Amino acid sequence: MPIKHRVQRKSLKTSHTVSSPLVTPQAHQSGVLQKLLQEDPTYDYDLIVIGGGSGGLSCAQEAAALGRRVMVLDLVVPSPQGTSWGVAGTCVNVGCVPKKLMHQAALLGQALTDSRKFGWECSQQVKHNWETMTEAIQKHVGSLNRSYQRALREKAVAYVNSYGEFVEHHKIKATNGKGQETYYTAAKFVIATGERPRYLGIQGDKEYCITSDDFFSLPYCPGATLVVGASSVALECAGFLAGLGLEVTVMVSSQLLRGFDQEMAEKVASSMQQLGVRFLRKFVPVEVQQLEKGSPGKLKVVAKSTEGTEIIEGLYNTVLLAIGRDSCTKKIGLEKIGVKVNEKTGKIPVNDVEQSSVPYVYAVGDVVEGQPELTPVAVQAGRLLARRLFGGRLEKCDYINAPTVVFTPLEYGCCGYAEEKAVEVYRKENLEVYHTLFWPLEWTVACRDSNTCYAKIICSKFDNDRVIGFHVLGPKAGEITQGFAAAMKCGLTKQLLDDTIGIHPTCAQVFTTLETTKSSGLDITQKGC
């Protein structure tokens, strides 16, 4: 009897502590309670994130905000040309941000031409100064680096400028720029090391060629440039170089913008050709020789046909390789702890909660297999992962219908299926494709071509004409596509497009009046100036 009484009293006490309205919410809010419940004092950190890019930082900051002890290991290995940069990864330093700014510089060049038609008495030949532009861009990148560092400090994330490499389970070796090694342990790890540009593996490539890693901080104007590759990076760089008035050649071994809608990709290329970009299709470089040193120097590129034996040579000031990117998963000791990596792609397979083959090791961003290589995807995945790991939340990252924009001079925005992929999945007879060329109002007075901009949607006929693919080639495609992506999340149908009032006069409104089906074969050209 007394024993029973004691047990009862104990259980009462326990339940009192847990449900106390005063103590628990506070402890919960500050993360103290969860720490008490989960923290494993045998490790230095609750979480170590390897890689300080968009995905890694968002994960680290969110975990820190949830009261966790978090470390970020981030060290940029200099490019073969010796280029290095600060915190925040590819997007901020050698990706989206400087890319979009150079794209903007090129668009402004176009604006100068247009402005004459709109009554501004600009001189006919306006010269561009590469250094002014690059300095301005690097200044902004620098300020972003500092703001990220500040944010990390404020959120009490331990940022260590060292290279991380697993040495045994839960233990990592951090090597700083001076070669000093320190060892840290953590309960959980997130790999967010991203990717770096690939080299061709031919004579002269690492010595004389540059990649996007070097390009945005290039201290001199690249001059006549050969861009090798057909990725979005290749076309974007070629596009804005041409827009800045440089002579640009793009060498493409096979498909343009692989994975994207091929009709759109060809239209992107032809819009670039209109701007003077030269395309060399079905060639691959076999050798790069330096003829002259300098800033820029002079290079000879020998290329071979992919279809025959033809060899061509060309002289360029700069050769920019943009043939793809390799995941940074090789030299971080994954094999020591048994994290599975896809041999072919170098990417890390994960389950739907971003967990690798080793349960306490997760991965986000471009190193993850089978997910879109996009900053916002990495940011979202990182944040949600931290919330699931440390915040008791369940929400998973939703990778379906992630919209993408290629910032070529004429921007290309898309969401959902490419036409060929849709045909593969749904079969042609089950689809209806609506399309039209369109002429932005701003282009009329500027006398720009009336049959370059193009809009296309792919609808699934037996699913209420649901829109499963959205494609737009035109100015401001980035701004246009975002809202349509949100609408596709809510089950956008052709009927809803038809029922929605257009905003006049915009480019985006073209999607509310799509009438012509591709299968009808009707003419979609617009009448010109």
Place this chain on the structure above:
Amino acid sequence: MWGGGDYTPASLTCLVSGSGQTTCTPSLPPACWGMCGHPIPSQDGTSSLTLYHIGNCGLLGSRPRLLLVLPSQSLPLTPAGRQCYDLLVIGGGSGGLACAKEAAQLGKKVAVVDYVEPSPRGTRWGLGGTCVNVGCIPKKLMHQAALLGGMIHDASHYGWKVAQPPHDWGKMAEAVQNHVKSLNWGHRVQLQDRKVKYFNFKASFVNPHMVCGVSKGGEETLLSADHIVIATGGRPRYPTHIEGALEYGITSDDIFWLKESPGKTLVVGASYVALECAGFLTGLGLDTTVMIRSVPLRAFDQQMASLVTEHMAVHGTRILRGCTPLRVERLSDGRLQVIWVDLASDKKDTGTFDTVLWAVGRVPETRGLNLEKAGVRTNPNTQKILVDAQEATSVPHIYAIGDVAEGRPELTPTAIMAGRLLAQRLCSRSSDLMDYDNVPTTVFTPLEYGCVGLSEEEAVARHGEERVEVYHAYYKPLEFVVPERDASQCYIKMVCLREPPQLVLGLHFLGPNAGEVTQGFALGIKCGASYQHVMRTVGIHPTCAEEVAKLRISKRSGLDPTVTGC
């Protein structure tokens, strides 16, 4: 189709002489009948002339009726005359043309009657209505011209070696006007292609089924139709109580057709037209003042409206709040002197301008239509035509669409869609009604303001403050950083229901390319998007639109809504 000979009293015979003189037996009192058009040949070789009975004259009852007369063969023949249509559209603007083209495509016999009364300054234009000639199109192009001025400024920061050049109004205006003229032509061709008969006539009702069209030369033609659509739109209002307003002022009917720069300009009004015009004039380098009596952009979200005007003020537009003009005088040097009063202090002030632009609202074009002859009812206060959900007026076979219809948003795309849907219903192709909810729109001020759905005020009024959650952010467009542009007014807010799943009630976006950004989200709202849907949408980096998908700070939280980092 309405057939001729609706009412022909057996006792009535009329003779029309070669000079057009008509004599009837028994004789009709002049107040009782009218003649419209010229004799037209009929298939049997005779000619016919149409007479109509006005009604309420004591003869033939009170209804207006049509009298058909077959006169002698000696009549002069002219090609014009009475013509019958399945559908007659009065007004060749966006709504009218869309309705006419759609009905014609569905096999109806359609005519469009369109006539532009010159503005008091004598400005006139071609087919296509307000949007094409004196609205959206020239407005957006001049807005673009102003934006390009800003881009030239930006360009130097991006490495282009360019100094801010002067702007040549005449060159811009010519380019804009040429484009408008090409659109006028395009509309004519489209009507021809679709076999829509176009008349450059000024129309007025004769009776519920008949409209009299008067050409520029004063020639009259009678047109009858089973269905008549009124789409005459509106024209700028002149504040005629202000001395000198009509003599010296211009309106949006004139500004886009000026051959020379308007110079130092006073824009009077707080409508979006006023702000848009003031915005591009400032952007083109002109000294511009806006005089606002009470609040700007009244029907819009007021927080957004004040950010719009704040941005304009920061960027060089002088804004006079709480003032109203009293008098406009012409000085000996040709400039205009405006005397106004500050309503709060009752203090008078004077300023000299080259141009005074009135943008104080629009008047529907219903006065010249003789609507009373057809029995079409209007709202006595607004002069707009009362319509039901079918767009039908008080007379079932007469419809009104676009700006002339009471309670409709004054927007081109709504008029177009309403016109098309109406044509489809008239042709029994569909029974779909126009949905006037959640119509997106954009104000093309220098910093564009796009919105769809409810304003914050309206959401609170409908649902109560406790049930509404507003997410918001001040953001900085990436393009702004290099030229160090001020982004203090770049702001987004999404008005949602508070209760999960937090249905989106309204979206308000202030920033570059707001029109392009808003369109897709308008669809989202149409699809019933919730806050969760929008948050689950992956952003497009780096764009301004992605900030909408990243709205995480609620107003209620009181946290700083300024976006930092990527």
